Amino acid sequence: MKTIFSKKGALSILFLFVASFVTHFYFLQSDAYFTVNSDALSQMAVFHKFLGENFRSGNMMWSWNYGIGGDLFGEFGYYYSTSLFFWASAFFNMDTIFHVVQLKIGLSILKSFSSMLIMFILLKYLKRTYMASIIGALLYGGSIFFLKHSLLWDFMVDSMVWLPLMILGFERWMKEKKWGLFTAGLFLMLSTNFYFAFKSSVFLLIYAVFAFIGTKQTLTIKGLFRFFFGWGKFYLLAFGLAAAAFIPSIYALFQANRGGKANEVPLAFAPEYYAGILETTFNLDGTYSILGLPVAMLFLYTVGFTFLNRREKSFLYMSLFMYVLYFIPFAHSFFNGLSEMQSRWVYLLIFSVSITSAFLIDRIAENAGKIKASRALIPFLVLGFGLFAPIYSRNAAFASYEWLILGLTALCLPLFLLAGKMGKTAFYLFLSGILALNTFGTQAVFSKKSLGTFYGQSTMDSGVLSQPGLENKAELELIRSIQSSDQSFYRMINDGNKYHNAPMYQDYHGAGAYSSLLSGNLQYFLKQRHNVLFDHDSINKFNHFNNRFYLESYMGVKYHMVPKDSAAPVYNADMVDQNESLTVYENPYALPIGFMQTQYAAEDDVEKLSFTERDQLLLQAVYTEKPVKELNWEKFNFKNLDSERIDQQKPFTLKNVKQSGKIFIVNEKGTISIPIDQQKIGTDDEVFVEADLKQEQGERFNMKVEGIHTQKLPVENKYAYPTKGFVINLGHSYEKDSVTIKLDPGEYRVSSIKVYRQKIDTDKAEQLQKQSLTDIHYEKNRVKGKIEAIQDGMLTTSIPYSKGWKTYVNGKEAKTLTVNHAFVGTPLKKGTYDIEFVYTTPLLKESLIISAIALLITIFSMIRTRRRKK
Incomplete structure (x- = not known):
């Protein structure tokens, strides 16, 4: 790759570096905080700051500020916890969301440049010219898909950086039988995000199929097997290396509850979807467009396909195959793990189009004199009709962007008709100019129209940071006052803010969470078993307990922060603090994190109760999935419930x-x-x-x-x-x-x-308070305390259950059970005990062993390969 370090290579890289800034121009020249609306603020910005603070302090496994307590490494593997870009950014100052969003702008530019740079290197390795490689890289890293996801759900574009690296490694293995770069690319792809790792892995298989078709003269079963086994073993090796990141995240996915709905995927989209194919492909299709490809693509595909050789045509067929998938509903479901339809896989289509375009540009430039007028005229007419007829059918005036597209489309026709007379250099320059104007114009319009207007980011300023749930001075003043006066373990609910992840940002033990991998057991407990009211019935959210006395007491909700002059949110709560806008109430019946229960109920019987009776039962008896035979305790009489x-x-x-x-x-x-x-x-x-x-x-x-x-x-x-x-x-x-x-x-x-x-029944709450853990000490991933069991029973906790929790009684490991469907419990005989609960991310140790073994195999294989060369 010496050409990369040449003068032309340096100028090419400089152009891509500048381009990465130009695509972000809307945000760089405005005062808009691009990550302060939609999920970008309520999830991504908060997660980035929260995880960065925890990881820097050495806490990578558990936090009490996530929901009512949750896993950091496994559950946030979907977002950031295994991302190289996140780890690189975690050491920067992120004291406020302002610092986070400033950092994210820089990260977005870095990812855009990185994706274009690696794509450029890949195309040069495939022997494309500098201009064709620049154009292909710009089409990829300058795509609408990248901009939209990078500025709203930034973790989703990490895979766009590693995809061309993985393919570069694959090409290098095919041509030179060197497997190091391929394994490294696979490792980064697999370890960064399991969700996109699946999509990229499927694409690798598709890419390999078309590569085999394009490079092998004879198609035999034996040859096919040897080819796929040849690179498949390196995939397995990379999977082993990535196991420590991949497996805990996959485990967390399977413990989540995504609602259990049957996803009905239609055989085809509505006719209107297909009628607007060209508009969807080349124009900005409303605020949700993720294609918006440059207009010259249709000309390139139509004019240049006959000039390609066998391998180059395999790229063309691959891109057309991926494009056809875009219009098949099942493909959108398949790439989303056979669940609901999502278009997050479209970066694979964009990659295919970008790499194919580089080949087409070079072949058209080399054969410019052979281009027939009909080849250029037909796509011009098709494109003109497909793009602009719908505008007239809607009786709409041309917008500025549509005039730009019209002008660039018109320029393409003479460019291709006169290509044979203008020479290679002029052709490259004109085509590059059209594609660059189209790309940058699309970015500018999309930024203003969709990100700026639809997502409301143009209306945001630094004032958003003072909203309740973020850096609201009145809230933080009371939170810190409570924390300084009460250092025991408790939970607090802020009734006045809309950000479910506020506890993460404001650093207190709350009851809210907004995340894609929430504990399935906990969701079932809150939403099915107790039907707690939320602002809406989302699978991704919970944020309070509806001021229900029994639920809040069980969960240890000791403090409520409410608007000033509001009535006490729970029964007999005492006002303990107040400022100019907020009042804090204390629930005197909140239970410690663990307490003894000496009566039990069968889980099947609980299902027959009303919701109010289920609430009451929490302070009356404990229920488990299976009987606890080692305890001599009393079965609860349901007649004691008063409802x-x-x-x-x-x-x-x-x-x-x-x-x-x-x-x-x-x-x-x-x-x-x-x-x-x-x-x-x-x-x-x-x-x-x-x-x-x-x-x-x-x-x-x-x-x-x-x-x-x-x-x-x-x-x-x-x-x-x-x-x-x-x-x-x-x-x-x-x-x-x-x-x-x-x-x-x-x-x-x-x-x-x-x-x-x-x-x-306040008496029952007070009785349980007297039979609870005392001398409680808690830290990152452990809880310690003492308890005196006056009779056999269950030490019941409000710690969300996970297989990662281990219980130690008097220093020896004891049973850790799921109680009340969603919480940690352990059976205790009559006596006095030292109790300790310790958490480790499930399967982390086992997957670390797998990664260590894979690393040893990798080192051994590299040494062996070098010795063979000698």
Whole structure:
């Protein structure tokens, strides 16, 4: 690769370096904080800062600030924890989100340049000219896919850097039988992100198939086997090297709960999708475009295909194959792990088009005099009609970007017709200019139209940082005040912020999380077993316990931060602090992280209980999947639960609503009121509404119950959690004689609406407080304490269960059980004990051993290869 270090090589690399800045010009010249909207702020920026702080402090396994406690290395393998770019950035100052977003702009430019540089090197290795290699690299690293994902979900473009490196290594293995670079590229691809590793691995197989077709004269089963075995063993070696990163992340994926929905993938998209093929491919298709390829692509493919040799045509066929997949729904599902359709795999198509274009450009330049007029005219007419007819059909005026596309399209026709007369250099320069203008123009329009307007980043400024949940001065003042006065283990809920990941950013033990790999057990416990109300039923979120006394006491929620002058959120809570905008209440019945329970229930019996009864049971008895035979303890009598229905058997009072059996047609400002027996509600009772209803057309709808809001996503929505109905806590001081539900206009099927009251048993909470862990010490991934068990029972905790937890009783490892479906517990006989819970990321040790063995094999193989050469 000496040509890379030549004068032309240096100028080429300089151009790509400048190009990486030009593609980010919108953000570099504006005051917009590109990562402060959508997931970019609520997930990516927070994760980056949070993980960086933990990893720098030596904590890589567990944090109590993630949800109610969660794994850092395995669960965040989907995002950053195994990314080389993240690790390189983790040592920079990230005290605030401002520092994070400034760093992310730099990282985005670095990734863009890196992807273009490696693509350029790959194309030069494939003996492309400098100009063709520059163009191919620019098409790849300057794509809309890269810009959109890098500035919204930045972890998704790491794979775009390692993909050309992997293919460069593969080509080097094919030509020179040198496997070091191939293994290194595979290792980086596999270890960085398991989600994209799957997509890139599938593409490697596709690439290998077309490479075999393009390089082998005879196609035999034996030859095919030897070819795939030849590089397959290096894939397995790289997989072993990456095991320490790959396996824990895969394990975390299988422990998550993605809703269990059956994904219906159609055989084909709607006709409109195919009718707009050219517009989708070459224009900006609304705010979601991820192709927007330069207009010259159609000319290149149409004009130059006959000039390619056998191997070069294999690249052409591969890119066409990948393009066909773009219009097949199953492909979008397959590349997403046979789940819901996603287009995140399209970087593979862009790579194929970019590498093929470099070959086409060179061959057209070499054979410019042979280009027939019809070859240039036909794609011009097709492209002109396909791009601009839809604009007229919509009776829309041409936008500035569409005029640019029109002009560049018009320039392509004379360029190809006159290519034979202008010479190679002029042809390269003109075509490069068209492609560069198209690429940079697409980037500029997309940045302003989609990222700036649709995602709202142009409206963001430094004021966003003071929002609740981030660097809000009033919140941080109270949080730090509580932490300085109370250094025990507890959880705190901030009722006034919309950022579920606020505990990560503001550094406190909360109850919220917004992540793609949330614990499946915990999600089931909250959303199915207890049906806790959230802002909407997302598979990726939870953020509180609906102010439910039993749930919050069980979880150890000791403090609530609410807007000033708000009523106490939980029963008998005491106001302990206040500033100009917020009030802090303390729940005196919050339980420590571990406590003894001496009665048990069968998990099957729990399923038969109402939601209010399940809440009460948490402080009455513990349940496990299997009986705990070594304990001599008492089975719980469910008659001891104090809960009853209080909705009266009277017709609902309807306003702007028509009823026909179980079908309710709700008009504007429509409400349904359910009469209740107010006399049954005691001063120490909580009141719950259990509503089992759904929108008949399966559409998203909003519901308010006495001012408490939630949103139900359509069942088929890929982010919907399939919770049945709603359970809403109306509080402990409900005084009305009816409950009013307000719904969006629409048609609803109402199976049932029930209202319950349940007694708040503070005595039971106080009793458990006396039978709990004392002298508690907790740190990164361990909890220590002492306990006196006055009789046989279960040490029940609010530590989310994972196989990574080990329990030590008086220094010896003891049973670690799943209790109450989602938490850690251990059986104890009567006596006094020192207890310690220790966490290690599941399968990390085992996968480290695999990686170590693979490393030894790699070293041995390299030494052996060198000796053979001598």
